[in-house]
Amino acid sequence: MDNRKQAYYYLVEDGYPSVKEAVYFIKLAIERMISRNGGCMYVIHGHGSTGNGGIIRKELRRYFSAQVRNGRIKNVINGEDFSIFNFKSLELKRRYKGLENLFDRHNSGVTVIEL
Secondary structure (H helix, E strand, O other): OOOOEEOEEEEOOOOOOOHHHHHHHHHHHHHHHHHOOOOEEEEEOOOOOOOOOOHHHHHHHHHHHHHHHOOOOOEEEEHHHOOOOOHHHHHHHHHEEOOHHHOOOOOOOEEEEEO
């Protein structure tokens, strides 16, 4: 029997929010998960309309890094770094269901966070 917790997906780009709205929505989602004893969230923020790294992606990743420094987020792994060669990725895969098919995709349009 698989006793791992389920990783949750969060689609930020749904409805094409502004940067301010995207950060607001992710803050709410994080608060909800913290109130439910944390877990792992697979955040789909997209690459940006040019494919070169959109402003929402950059701002969310900046926010996630600040939350790691503040102790609200335990781990942040950018999608392009989520691989079998990344120790944190392997640890999250061991603890959470639903992350297996993310390995080695090198997808910069997503970020995995653990609360």
